[in-house]
Amino acid sequence: MPYDRTVTLEAPFDQVQQNVRRALADQGFGILTEIDVRATLKAKLDHDMEPYLILGACNPPLARQALEADRSIGLLLPCNVVVRADGDRVIVQAVDPGTMVTLTGLDAMAPVAEEATRRLDAALASLQDPAA
Numbered sequence: 001m002p003y004d005r006t007v008t009l010e011a012p013f014d015q016v017q018q019n020v021r022r023a024l025a026d027q028g029f030g031i032l033t034e035i036d037v038r039a040t041l042k043a044k045l046d047h048d049m050e051p052y053l054i055l056g057a058c059n060p061p062l063a064r065q066a067l068e069a070d071r072s073i074g075l076l077l078p079c080n081v082v083v084r085a086d087g088d089r090v091i092v093q094a095v096d097p098g099t100m101v102t103l104t105g106l107d108a109m110a111p112v113a114e115e116a117t118r119r120l121d122a123a124l125a126s127l128q129d130p131a132a
Contacts, residue, residue, distance in 0.1 A: 006124075027119040
């Protein structure tokens, strides 16, 4: 079962990660956490790898709705968005919010997942729009 929503872009990594932040903000998501995997692995293991960021994005109203439906859903929050280099391209991946419905089996989670999917898809689509 696919658990991601992905776009691949031909642009510099720094530009893409800034555009991702802006696109998420435009859809009501704030960045609660940021993990620079590349820097962490270099510092802890002296391991070199391509640029790789994990952004913990949160839309507070949607998070509240999800938590009201299932307090354990915090295990899957915030919505993780990965920005990673792949050669000359940059891949942006967001966790598919539909996994919340699949994993919990709760019908009450469906409207939250549908709205989060709509917003994340809009953010990802805006990255592919040259006017964005």
